[in-house]
Amino acid sequence: MHVLEVSRVSKSFGSVRAVQEVSFAANRGEVFTIIGPNGAGKTTTLEMIEGLQRPDSGAISVLGMTWDKDAENIKMRIGVQPQSSALFDLLTVEENLALFASFYDRHRPVPEIMELINLTDHRRKMVKTLSGGQKQRLAIGIGLINDPEIIFLDEPTTGLDPQARRNIWDIVLKLRAIGKTTVLTTHYMEEAEQLSDRVCIIDQGRIIAMDTPKALIGRLTQEREIHLKLADEAAAAAAEGAARTEPNVTRVERKGAQLRIRSGKPEATLYHLLGFASESGQTVEQISIREMSLEDVFIAFTGKEWRD
Numbered sequence: 001m002h003v004l005e006v007s008r009v010s011k012s013f014g015s016v017r018a019v020q021e022v023s024f025a026a027n028r029g030e031v032f033t034i035i036g037p038n039g040a041g042k043t044t045t046l047e048m049i050e051g052l053q054r055p056d057s058g059a060i061s062v063l064g065m066t067w068d069k070d071a072e073n074i075k076m077r078i079g080v081q082p083q084s085s086a087l088f089d090l091l092t093v094e095e096n097l098a099l100f101a102s103f104y105d106r107h108r109p110v111p112e113i114m115e116l117i118n119l120t121d122h123r124r125k126m127v128k129t130l131s132g133g134q135k136q137r138l139a140i141g142i143g144l145i146n147d148p149e150i151i152f153l154d155e156p157t158t159g160l161d162p163q164a165r166r167n168i169w170d171i172v173l174k175l176r177a178i179g180k181t182t183v184l185t186t187h188y189m190e191e192a193e194q195l196s197d198r199v200c201i202i203d204q205g206r207i208i209a210m211d212t213p214k215a216l217i218g219r220l221t222q223e224r225e226i227h228l229k230l231a232d233e234a235a236a237a238a239a240e241g242a243a244r245t246e247p248n249v250t251r252v253e254r255k256g257a258q259l260r261i262r263s264g265k266p267e268a269t270l271y272h273l274l275g276f277a278s279e280s281g282q283t284v285e286q287i288s289i290r291e292m293s294l295e296d297v298f299i300a301f302t303g304k305e306w307r308d
């Protein structure tokens with residue numbers, strides 16, 4: 001069942017077409033991720049779904065309801081992670097949660113939420129003394145206090161260090177395990193790949209691809225990138241020549257003693273290159289075959305490099 005349906009939604013700001021004819025639907029219990037570079041239209045899309053902005057055209061249904069008719073009802077049943085700046089600096093973790101809980105007729109117990117966001121040990125700390133990652137976790141906890149069926153997290157990990165990001169990923173995975181639907185935005189491809197059941201890639205306000213991360217990557221050609229490190233530049237130049245004559249190779253780049261080779265049949269190419277190295281008495285110091293990632297999907301669909 002779809003808990004969220006967005007159909008042909010558009011929104012412009014003056015001449016900026018922030019969101020153009022975007023359509024997607026999220027299933028109950030899934031982690032649905034909207035990923036795109038800065039300015040792609042992620043926040044605008046999310047804010048229209050959250051009822052904070054009105055689309056110029058198109059329709060949005062949240063849990064089978066619309067903002068025009070059922071705003072109060074929708075607000076009770078969705079969770080929105082507030083900006084960290086909405087937290088009360090001079091109140092503790094526990095007090096912030098209790099305050100936000102008091103806004104709702106029904107809410108989850110505060111200790112349970114503190115467990116979920118892994119802040120029980122910090123419950124008596126004032127917000128102003130928390131780290132960036134801890135504040136983000138508290139903001140997620142606030143979004144969860146009314147026991148929402150769908151939670152919206154807008155770039156919850158932006159600017160956090162890798163460990164703090166992973167702590168947030170743990171929460172998203174816990175939410176999935178308890179059957180919540182999570183709609184997430186991010187500009188970290190790795191994050192989308194690790195966490196999402198489905199990913200919607202947007203660029204310049206338009207959806208360019210949508211599917212499971214695995215299926216998106218599977219749509220790419222069978223090409224893989226082989227990385228080789230040889231003993232020195234001369235050896236790498238010789239191997240580069242050998243790579244260029246191998247029929248499965250589509251691209252070769254060399255930097256010093258390192259080679260990056262794209263091949264439609266990486267095993268065959270590697271076999272050829274290792275044969276060449278052993279015949280010419282050269283040692284290959286490092287070999288790896290890089291798996292394709294969502295980043296490659298973005299590049300394949302847009303022809304542009306991905307920048308975090």
Ligand SMILES: Nc1ncnc2c1ncn2[C@@H]1O[C@H](COP(=O)(O)OP(=O)(O)OP(=O)(O)O)[C@@H](O)[C@H]1O
Pocket residue numbers: 013016017018036037038039040041042043044045187
């Ligand atoms: N209130 C506004 N007024 C004018 N332009 C806006 C407004 N909100 C967004 N935009 C523009 O719309 C486009 C999409 O912005 P949006 O914030 O939705 O992108 P985003 O994908 O969330 O980017 P980021 O990762 O930088 O937050 C951008 O060109 C942005 O400058």
